[in-house]
Amino acid sequence: MDTRAIAYDCDGTRLTGYAADGAPHRKKPGILVAHEAFGMNDHIRARTRRLAELGYAAFALDMYGAEGLSLPEAVSRHVTLMSAPGLMLARASAAFSVLTALPGVDPERTAAIGFCQGGITALELARGGAPVRCAVGFHPGLMRPAGSPDQPIRAKVLMMIGDQDPDVPPEDRTAFAAEMQSKTVDWQLHLFGGVGHAYTNPDIDRLNRPGYGYNAAADRRSWTMMLALIEEAFEAPAASGLEEHR
């Protein structure tokens, strides 16, 4: 497998993503992987390689230009991403351009997935009109960043949250559903009962934060659901699932 760090630029900020591809000489679907509020780390790189092992080309973006941040530093950068109008979409779009330019990627067949903050990132990319066929979130927040665009969403959207996630209050679920419904999106919302925030992150229990916790069953099931959706999306021409869905 070919894995490498790739430096790129977004409006003057130097960012460093991570690409994995088992067969870079051959065009295949490409998947953008968006990290948690903690930033790029080994967990995200491992997920990126898992996708490459399954036959996809994958590129993990970098929203921060820094790695190994302390928790307060990460929270501060997360807040900036959510509150500076258009910043999250600009950084996601820069990374999407890197993905589609990779030699092993068929730019007509792409998807975006993300964990925690990365779920917001994947959805924001779809809101911004990127031609991703799917936007998938694992324990995503469901709030919208400042300046979030309101154009139609063509991607199939799948958000999978823990029912006990303290960062996703019921009113956020309601607002998410209303937004998707108003845009006639092919969307799904999955609730894992008794499960909290960050259920895919095996290191999260170290935080000792109430309502946060790793959950092996939800981790495994959410990965399976994501794979099923991208397989469905990549088999059909872009947006064809949507017509059938309506």
Place this chain on the structure above:
Amino acid sequence: MDTRAIAYDCDGTRLTGYAADGAPHRKKPGILVAHEAFGMNDHIRARTRRLAELGYAAFALDMYGAEGLSLPEAVSRHVTLMSAPGLMLARASAAFSVLTALPGVDPERTAAIGFCQGGITALELARGGAPVRCAVGFHPGLMRPAGSPDQPIRAKVLMMIGDQDPDVPPEDRTAFAAEMQSKTVDWQLHLFGGVGHAYTNPDIDRLNRPGYGYNAAADRRSWTMMLALIEEAFEAPAASGLEEHR
């Protein structure tokens, strides 16, 4: 494939179910299939055969002792099932005994699935203490029948509803989540956005009922999710997934 009608009795009422098994001489997981409020029909028999084609033994129960009912007749029987204390559970339990006695069924590995009213039936069977490993509902109602028992649920529960289903108001979702949470069940609730009631039933559009409608994408995805859960449940010893889940 061996398919046959099987007559059985529940407290003096004669019922007629439908069994399908591709290899009746060999023990395998058995799946109980619970019909919609319309009663047993060709749609349910087809689903039962699909399970047998996948290597399971399947038995479609009969809640009514009659087939080909008019809509008012079916509604009347549905209301009786929901309002006569213990009636739904008694009929589901009688059918479960038929399933586990089938020559091709390993009684230690069973699951219950159901459509519409049948989703309530599958869950009620789990509430009543039947050792099913999963209870899966396709566009189920989430209300509880009269006399619904409150003992612990050991089954993995998966309910998949259309977000626009007029028969599942938000307060029913909330009550369902609270009940599952109070019983510390391994449970999941999936919402298909923009989808209404009876999304798996290709004949439902003939009813011309607002909020009811077939949806090919939700039909296909819900079937895939059900299969993933029963595969997970039958690979592990009973209830082992629950320990991991907590």
